[in-house]
Amino acid sequence: MAEIGQEYDVIGPTELEEIKEALANTGLTTAVGAIQDYFEQQEHVELNIAVTGESGSGKSTFVNAFRGLGDEEEGSAPTGVVETTMEPKAYLHPEHVNVKVWDLPGIGTPNFKADKYLEEVGFQRYDFFIIVSSERFRECHVQLANEINKMKKKFYFIRSKIDCSISAESRKKSFNKEKTLNDIREDCVRGLESIGVTSPDVFLISCFDLGSYDFRRLQETMKKSLPQFKKYLLMLVLPNIPPQCYLKQKHIPHPINVATLC
């Protein structure tokens, strides 16, 4: 789990100002009351993250990795080579019940309708979405991204199973890892741009190798866009990747290098 440093303090600058004001204008008892009220409110704050994408793209595996679990540990989401997740299911962090990662059923059947799907999975409850794609950018991603945009919610786009793509391409004589990664990224960026997402950011991830590729950058990006207490909750649950893995991590230079989507 992430260590809580100053950067992730629960009380943000606005709250600090309010507490200072209470101290200056009304005295200690009122200030203590203000702090207590603040913490009581926060106890009820939840962070709800929805993981969506095509069937078999690795959503449940990502949910497990996100919670710092392997696929066969107690309480982990079932994963498999055949369609596995049929209903939205919330997975709580073992220690921080205020954070729910929702494993959603797969999309992508020929008659898929993103608006209907999102209604069925109860889109209102989610703070943001993670769209997982294990292959090329497709029509179902277009629909999903469009609908999420319409709802004025944020999404992060993950291209998963990067280890598989690299391993398959590495059989070619002309294999170049950086170029392969760049091609994958470009394909997703182009797809998102074609539906009007400005400066899209795409995260290349292997759940079997979180220290490589973009997992760490995804963590950092998600953190930036949340309000103070939700950011704090997220920091409590993010899996720790050993520092030696960060060193291995390579960021592929990309002309569009903007941190957030939407």
Ligand SMILES: Nc1nc2c(ncn2[C@@H]2O[C@H](COP(=O)(O)OP(=O)(O)OP(=O)(O)O)[C@@H](O)[C@H]2O)c(=O)[nH]1
């Ligand atoms: N090599 C590799 N395999 C992965 C990765 N992520 C998932 N898989 C495998 O892909 C298969 C499908 O993974 P799931 O997590 O069950 O996929 P899902 O999207 O939840 O599938 P549904 O629940 O059916 O919609 C499993 O065999 C996983 O082990 C990855 O990063 N690398």
Ligand SMILES: [Mg+2]
């Ligand atoms: Mg699943």
